[in-house]
Amino acid sequence: MKLAPIGARLLGLFSSLGLSCVLLCTLGLLTWLGTLAQVEHGLYEVQKKYFESLFLLQEVGPVSIPLPGGGVVMGLLFLNLIIGGLIRMRRSRAVAGVMLTHVGIALLLVAGFVKLRYSQDGHVTFYEGESANHFESYFRWELVVWRETDDGSYQEFLVPDEVLRRAGDEPVRITSAELPFELELSHWMGNCAPMPKGPMFEVDVPVVEGVFLDEKPRAAKAEQNLAGTYARVVHADGRREETALWGVQAQPWTVSAAGERWAVDLRKERYPMPFTVRLEDFMKEDHPGTNMPSWFSSDVTVSGDESSRPVRISMNQPLRDGGLVLYQASWGPSNARPGERLFSTLAVVRNPADQWPLYACIVIALGLVAHFAKRLVRYVRVEVGRA
Amino acid sequence: MPKRGRALAGCPATLLGLAGWTGVVGCGEPSSSYSIQEVRVVQRVEEAPHWNATLAERFAMRVPQPVRKLAWETPAGWSEEPPTNMRSASFRVGDVECYLTELGGDGGGLAANVNRWRSQLGLELLEPEEIGDLDSGQFMGEAATLVDFEGTYSGMSGTDPRGGYRLVGWLSFADQGARFLKMTGPAEQVAAELDNFHALARSFRSGAATAAADPHAGHDHGPGEHHDEPVSYGDSPSSDPRTGLGWSAPSGWLRAPERSMRVVTFHTDASRTAECYVTLLGGDGGGLLDNVNRWRGQLGAPPLSAGDLRELETVDMLGVEGVLVEATGSYSGMSGEQVENAGLLGAVATLPEGTVFVKMVGEREAVQAAGPAFREFCRSLGAAR
Numbered sequence: 001m002k003l004a005p006i007g008a009r010l011l012g013l014f015s016s017l018g019l020s021c022v023l024l025c026t027l028g029l030l031t032w033l034g035t036l037a038q039v040e041h042g043l044y045e046v047q048k049k050y051f052e053s054l055f056l057l058q059e060v061g062p063v064s065i066p067l068p069g070g071g072v073v074m075g076l077l078f079l080n081l082i083i084g085g086l087i088r089m090r091r092s093r094a095v096a097g098v099m100l101t102h103v104g105i106a107l108l109l110v111a112g113f114v115k116l117r118y119s120q121d122g123h124v125t126f127y128e129g130e131s132a133n134h135f136e137s138y139f140r141w142e143l144v145v146w147r148e149t150d151d152g153s154y155q156e157f158l159v160p161d162e163v164l165r166r167a168g169d170e171p172v173r174i175t176s177a178e179l180p181f182e183l184e185l186s187h188w189m190g191n192c193a194p195m196p197k198g199p200m201f202e203v204d205v206p207v208v209e210g211v212f213l214d215e216k217p218r219a220a221k222a223e224q225n226l227a228g229t230y231a232r233v234v235h236a237d238g239r240r241e242e243t244a245l246w247g248v249q250a251q252p253w254t255v256s257a258a259g260e261r262w263a264v265d266l267r268k269e270r271y272p273m274p275f276t277v278r279l280e281d282f283m284k285e286d287h288p289g290t291n292m293p294s295w296f297s298s299d300v301t302v303s304g305d306e307s308s309r310p311v312r313i314s315m316n317q318p319l320r321d322g323g324l325v326l327y328q329a330s331w332g333p334s335n336a337r338p339g340e341r342l343f344s345t346l347a348v349v350r351n352p353a354d355q356w357p358l359y360a361c362i363v364i365a366l367g368l369v370a371h372f373a374k375r376l377v378r379y380v381r382v383e384v385g386r387a
Numbered sequence: 388m389p390k391r392g393r394a395l396a397g398c399p400a401t402l403l404g405l406a407g408w409t410g411v412v413g414c415g416e417p418s419s420s421y422s423i424q425e426v427r428v429v430q431r432v433e434e435a436p437h438w439n440a441t442l443a444e445r446f447a448m449r450v451p452q453p454v455r456k457l458a459w460e461t462p463a464g465w466s467e468e469p470p471t472n473m474r475s476a477s478f479r480v481g482d483v484e485c486y487l488t489e490l491g492g493d494g495g496g497l498a499a500n501v502n503r504w505r506s507q508l509g510l511e512l513l514e515p516e517e518i519g520d521l522d523s524g525q526f527m528g529e530a531a532t533l534v535d536f537e538g539t540y541s542g543m544s545g546t547d548p549r550g551g552y553r554l555v556g557w558l559s560f561a562d563q564g565a566r567f568l569k570m571t572g573p574a575e576q577v578a579a580e581l582d583n584f585h586a587l588a589r590s591f592r593s594g595a596a597t598a599a600a601d602p603h604a605g606h607d608h609g610p611g612e613h614h615d616e617p618v619s620y621g622d623s624p625s626s627d628p629r630t631g632l633g634w635s636a637p638s639g640w641l642r643a644p645e646r647s648m649r650v651v652t653f654h655t656d657a658s659r660t661a662e663c664y665v666t667l668l669g670g671d672g673g674g675l676l677d678n679v680n681r682w683r684g685q686l687g688a689p690p691l692s693a694g695d696l697r698e699l700e701t702v703d704m705l706g707v708e709g710v711l712v713e714a715t716g717s718y719s720g721m722s723g724e725q726v727e728n729a730g731l732l733g734a735v736a737t738l739p740e741g742t743v744f745v746k747m748v749g750e751r752e753a754v755q756a757a758g759p760a761f762r763e764f765c766r767s768l769g770a771a772r
Binding site for chain 2: 155160163197208249253272
């Protein structure tokens with residue numbers, strides 16, 4: 001079938017080696033800029049800005065230069081690989097290895113995309129004797145409105161991180177048919193601390209019970225940011241209650257409505273686990289004469305619906321269960337004195353593409369081996385023929 | 388145009404042409420309303436949260452309350468003495484001393500305070516049931532306990548015991564804090580002033596003990612610690628074996644009894660209008676900027692930015708440049724004390740081993756007068772000799 005000129009041009013563009021070169025060079029540039037930016041902004045912010053974005057503005061002195069983000073570049077690279085390396089490439093045994101390599105690279109890109117869109121990363125941090133049936137994000141926040149139900153469980157209404165970030169001077173209105181009130185969120189702050197409002201200064205945010213949220217610059221390590229926001233409950237009769245919520249508040253805000261107690265809390269995003277983990281024993285050994293641990297591990301009990309089993313999670317021995325991987329990540333407090341109670345932190349990852357990079361690398365390796373082996377054989381044959 | 392040239396020229400168009408990718412990677416349209424999409428029913432395995440927590444409880448901070456004026460009627464013949472950090476009102480008549488102390492929280496509780504007073508008179512400690520049998524009544528609108536003891540009075544220091552002394556006092560404990568009205572003196576003189584004492588107690592109005600401001604933990608005073616007594620001024624060793632810190636106290640400074648979390652505490656003069664103390668915390672102690680602003684917040688002064696921090700005066704201490712912080716205003720301290728016209732001078736030195744805080748706070752004039760001595764004290768800090 002003869003393609004229309006515009007279609008042919010597009011196909012030529014997407015399959016061109018020139019586009020590959022431009023994209024790879026752009027990716028190299030983003031990596032370089034991201035590495036430099038990481039000095040000031042930390043890994044999380046840099047990943048968001050340079051590699052998970054569509055476009056970005058790179059500040060060079062007083063000038064802002066628009067650049068394509070990693071999302072656009074890698075998306076185009078994927079198309080370029082598929083169209084140029086698989087669809088339009090002349091299919092023959094001579095290029096079978098190259099095509100296989102392209103499949104591997106495409107799989108690597110798909111694995112990255114699946115991880116970006118569908119994975120959940122977080123941690124469980126607990127002391128001995130404590131249990132957890134969820135893990136918490138390092139970076140993402142959520143607002144939860146909850147009530148205790150008759151059977152002792154908790155019904156939680158969740159507002160995700162993306163919605164919270166929209167709350168500025170103009171409030172975001174949160175509604176649900178099951179809630180007896182509306183919620184208005186305003187003045188979202190990615191990093192803040194509550195401060196007493198003294199008589200000698202004014203602030204441009206609400207003051208609640210003598211306290212206001214003092215916005216702070218974002219921490220270089222994003223997990224150290226403590227978010228905050230102002231929340232207002234608007235009851236059905238028009239009555240309003242207002243407060244400030246802080247990401248590390250010790251207790252939730254309590255509201256009474258429709259004869260029930262409701263709690264409103266701001267916390268790191270939680271992901272349920274299909275089992276409960278209880279920390280039985282945390283062990284660590286230090287290098288002689290130092291506080292540097294040479295080895296540490298957590299003995300946990302993993303309880304499901306019907307059974308429970310003891311598991312030891314150490315630095316190189318993660319627990320894989322229910323689509324989750326639990327790694328021994330760290331412990332604390334870092335300045336604990338000998339004999340002081342320690343907590344254990346398990347990093348938890350739910351990633352459907354967990355093993356895909358490994359498979360992709362195997363495919364790429366096979367493709368390259370096949371291609372170069374073929375070239376080698378041909379070279380040897382030529383040389384033998386000459387001899 | 389050559390084929391390759393055409394392909395490259397099309398790259399920008401390609402970037403724009405793939406706008407559809409936007410929807411895949413994400414970046415939704417901002418909206419001013421949101422209907423909750425996710426509702427979960429969960430079983431909690433962690434400790435259940437507390438209902439009805441106040442904002443101060445939620446943020447684990449103490450929120451300063453407006454300073455409320457005390458009012459009273461001084462009995463005829465009694466003279467008023469200036470209030471201090473620990474004495475909201477103070478009186479003297481002959482050898483008899485009487486003063487009111489207000490503390491945040493329960494101030495250690497009834498039993499601990501009754502027995503502390505008895506120990507000052509050299510009396511045996513009372514059992515809980517005996518304390519329950521003490522006289523009771525109303526003091527400043529709250530249920531209160533009345534005590535009346537005689538013995539050999541030696542105060543907190545245990546020195547200079549004075550025989551034939553009598554102690555009469557009201558103790559009340561309420562949600563807003565603890566209050567102690569205490570009269571001590573020679574037994575005959577106290578007996579002569581009893582009616583005046585009770586008239587004074589009845590005349591006190593308002594002046595609820597105020598909560599103190601301290602948004603960060605780490606400086607709490609231990610239970611049973613009280614500051615309504617003359618401090619014990621003994622020899623002042625110039626080092627602390629627990630921390631290895633050494634110092635040289637300025638002339639005229641008086642060392643106060645040990646307090647939890649503090650390396651050492653001084654009063655800058657005998658009237659105790661300003662105190663200076665050293666604290667040592669691990670790591671960065673919560674961060675320089677946060678600590679500076681916490682101190683300023685205790686006086687109602689506006690927080691500083693990171694840029695402001697760089698402009699602050701510094702002092703050479705412990706081999707590094709310590710940052711000096713100054714503030715004036717109404718002070719809400721950590722144990723309930725309130726000073727309306729207060730000054731604060733602080734220094735923070737961040738070391739590899741931890742962070743050293745030196746804080747002087749008290750009446751503004753006293754703090755300003757002690758400024759040079761404070762800087763000298765900071766410079767004197769070093770390893771224990």
